[in-house]
Amino acid sequence: MSHPADATPGQLVAVDGLTLRYRRHTALAGVSFTAGEGVTGLLGPNGAGKTSLLRILATAMPPDSGTVRILDVDPLTAAGRLATRRRMGYLPQQPGFFPNFTAYEFIDYVAILKEITDRRQRRDEILRVLAAVGLSDDRGKRIKALSGGMRQRVALAAAIVGDPRVLILDEPTVGLDPEQRLRFRELIADLGEGRVVLLSTHQTEDVSALCHRVIVLDRGVVRFDGPPARLTALAENRVWHSAERSPQAVAAWRTGVGTVRNIGVPPAAADLLPATLEDGYLLLLDPSAATQVVA
Amino acid sequence: MTRPGDQRGDLRDAAAPGGGHVAVEVLREYVEGHLPAAALAGVEGHVDGCPECREELTRLSPPARYERLWSTIDQTLDEPRRGPAERALIWCGVSPETARLVAATPALRRSWTIAAGLVLFTAALVARLSPLDSPSLLLLAISPMLPVLGVAVSFGRRFDPTYEITLVAPVHGLRLALLRTAAVLGVAAGLAAAASLALPRSGSATLAWLLPMLALTLVTLAMTARVDPVVAAAVTGAGWLALLVATTHFADGRSLLVTAAGQAALSVVAVAAAVGLALGRRRFDQQPTVVLTP
Structure with a gap:
């Protein structure tokens, strides 16, 4: 099978002609782009289709039409979907938690969902991701007692469990104060090394600070695709x-x-x-x- | 080995007031765990109050061993505290990981369990006091609805806070759905069985709720592949009440559903729902494109 989205080297994520409709509203009207290693920003006003696009890439829902390739598999097939899920991390727009779980317990739960069944290996991985987001000392605190910024870090830690090659972050900096946002940008920039990071935002500062590439989405259409300097x-x-x-x-x-x-x-x-x-x-x-x- | 200014005597000296220190050999035996139980208290008592012997003990102890011990303590403190249900599952041979997934079922929060228990025991109490010949009718009406409600609050965006990350996890959606449903069903069946014990004897009819409970739960679960769980639960619940009203002879309070034929029909429904569930299993792996929500 050959189609324009077939990945050439360096293009680890490729989408072509994605469309999606919700009843009468068109969320995506033929979106195509490719992305390689590094942080690619998805910029656009509210309702531009960013979340729909990221949810399709995260395998949360299928598009109406179009093709997707992630790390050389087609996540729109059942086998490809499973393979993609094993190598992808996803931070949803509104990450949910079990509020009575501690940060450690929650990551433990996520690690089980990500099929890390060996107890020792799971513990090492939990400690690794909590350290990566700077929550090692707060791992015993219940999530309901954590601040918004710390919860967001728990959600990011959950996304990077299993060291995924592709990271999909839906508005990771929303609701953070300037200092937390700065800290988050550092984290995400680090994560972008050796990984594909797709990040949606409506903050232009995030894009200029983080992304080597920006895609502007507006009413389901790609309006710009290139380096931030060109925008x-x-x-x-x-x-x-x-x-x-x-x-x-x-x-x-x-x-x-x-x-x-x-x-x-x-x-x-x-x-x-x-x-x-x-x-x-x-x-x-x-x-x-x-x-x-x-x- | 001797240290300046002191003489290492034997254990009896150590225990005696004003005596010397614990012999190095004894300390080594202590570290290696070879010291006889009878001597343990004496050594520990002395070491507790003697900084020099503590230092000697530290020197003799392999650091790797303490790191291991420390990491075990650390891990024990970090790891989730297991509730009674989780411990029971592990005791039954379920893997700790699966038990953890089950224990996180939203409906198993104490509130649902307590509410379900209260409803059932109230029903049992009312039934006991009622003049009807078939006191189990109320229990029959209510019991099957409890796991249906439990399923409704265990899935979907509305009640499962981790809906989105669960949806894209490599663990198959249907596996998780079945685990959570089995947990809810198990708790509901246990509570209903306990409530039945409180009823006056009415023979096998006392347990007539069991099959409808299974059938309704499976029907609800099969429907969640296509519609929002709350809608699925509402439709199933309404259907059940309608069926009950249609099949009950209210003069004597007997329902056809309690008869052998009625129970056989319910088994057919349960099997049909299970088949539907198996056929629609793929739909549990992704959010359906169109979700019917109330």
Whole structure:
């Protein structure tokens, strides 16, 4: 069988033409991309189809149509699904816990679900993943007594049980305070070495800080696929600051220093500003722009 | 070996007030576990109060052994505390890993078990006080619904907090579903059997709830392959009540379901549901594309 998603070396995850509909709502309208080692960011507004895409890749549900290849197997078949599950870690958007379990007990439960039946091996693995997320000293605390950031770390530890080659992280930094987010980015950047990490977010800072590659998804369509610097470059020479708001700007807001930051068409008497990834993202998603950039 | 300023005597000296220290040979025997039981208390008593002998003992003890001991203590402290159900399963020969998966069944939380027990004993009490000829009718109506409710709260996004990670785990969804269902069914059957004992004698009819309990649970489980567990439980429960009303002669409080023919029909339902479950097993491995939710 041959199809465009057949992985070439370095493309450990390949999807082609994925579609998914929920009753009247189209979640994915023909999504194709490939991903290799390192952290690939999936950026997009709420409802863009990020979670649906990641849930399909995580084998939680099948698409309506399209092909998927993960580490050279087809997870849409029963055998391929099992093989994929054995080599994949998944952090769901809303990770759930048994609140009365301790962090250690919960990871133990997950390790059993991941078929680590040897007691000694399981213990070594539990201690390894808890150390990796910095929870060694809190492993005896009940999950209900942990802070939101610590729970998120428990969920990440659960995802990396068994040292999976592919990690799927659905909005891992949501709900974290700035310091926790920074710590999480360090963790994820480390995990991206030698692994495929697919991470969804609606935080442009996460993408500029972490990803070597960004895919922008909007209403079920890939609108951009390339390095973050290229997304930033879309806004080059299009960000201005001025005393007044430009009526034609895609986005304009008064900043803390009193001047207005305008993206898009410059107002009268404006100075050019260096563009950020967020500027590029806002311009890309501007309905009047309707650009589609695929590297 | 002697240390400056002291003389190592034998054990009797060590135990005597003002005596010397425990002999190195004795300490070595202690470390190796060869010391006679009678001498243990004397040595331990002395070592407890003598820093020098403690130091000597530490020197004689292989560090690897203590690391092993420490890691065992550490592991014992970390590992899950097993509840009575889990211990009972392991005692019955179930692997500790499987027992852990069963023990994490959401319905087995104390609240469900207590509620189920209360409902059944209330039913038994009411039945005892009722003037009907067939006092087991109430128990027959209620018992099969308990595991059905238990199944409803053990699966699906709504009640299982770990739904999403369980769904994508390599352990097959149906295996986990069957384990959890068996656990819920076992507890419910045990409680119902206990409640039956509280009833006045009515012969084999007392245990007439057993087959419908099995049949209804299997029907609910088979339906969860296609619909939300809560919907499956509601449909099954409503169907059961309708069937009961249709087959009961209310003048004397007897149900056809208690007769041999009724029980045979229920067995057929149970077998049909089991076959349906086997046919739909693949659907337990992924979230169905369309889930009917209330």
